[in-house]
Amino acid sequence: MDEDPEAKMKEQKEGGGEVRYRGVRRRPWGKFAAEIRDSTRHGARVWLGTFNSAEEAARAYDRAAYAMRGSLAILNFPNEYHTPGTASSSASSSMPEGDQQGKQVIELEYLDDKLLEDLLDSEDKKNKKT
Numbered sequence: 001m002d003e004d005p006e007a008k009m010k011e012q013k014e015g016g017g018e019v020r021y022r023g024v025r026r027r028p029w030g031k032f033a034a035e036i037r038d039s040t041r042h043g044a045r046v047w048l049g050t051f052n053s054a055e056e057a058a059r060a061y062d063r064a065a066y067a068m069r070g071s072l073a074i075l076n077f078p079n080e081y082h083t084p085g086t087a088s089s090s091a092s093s094s095m096p097e098g099d100q101q102g103k104q105v106i107e108l109e110y111l112d113d114k115l116l117e118d119l120l121d122s123e124d125k126k127n128k129k130t
Contacts, residue, residue, distance in 0.1 A: 021076045023061030024054055032057040036064045 018026070025033045027050070034048035034057035048064055051057040058076040065073035066081055075081060 019054055021054055021058035021061065022074065023048070023065070023076075024057040026054070034058070034060045034064075036061055036068070038068065040068075 023034055023036050025035075027033055032051045032054045034051060035045050036048060037043045038046050046064065048057070048060045051060065059080075062073075062075045062077055062080070065075060071081075073081075
């Protein structure tokens with residue numbers, strides 16, 4: 001499943017097949033169009049531009065996908081993007097690296113109702129003594 005896109009491209013060129021990239025279409029006059037679907041706008045197409053090569057168009061798609069979806073994006077050239085969280089297992093590892101700077105992560109532990117009542121009762125008893 002983790003195929004190297006560049007090796008795939010070389011293999012297809014040698015076999016005579018045309019290279020296909022996610023988000024890229026070849027125009028009848030030979031240029032390559034790139035677009036991406038925006039899930040926040042009910043799958044509306046976002047035009048990324050027309051390019052001279054399929055690789056340029058695929059990289060434009062990758063930039064847009066990474067900007068929209070961060071490390072969860074499916075990319076044409078995944079080796080060109082650093083995926084944060086591979087070295088650590090922090091709770092915030094699913095956020096893009098740029099979003100982690102300057103933010104504090106707070107983890108909350110669930111306490112059952114009985115413990116909460118005991119804590120409140122002990123606080124009430126403490127307040128009555130004073």
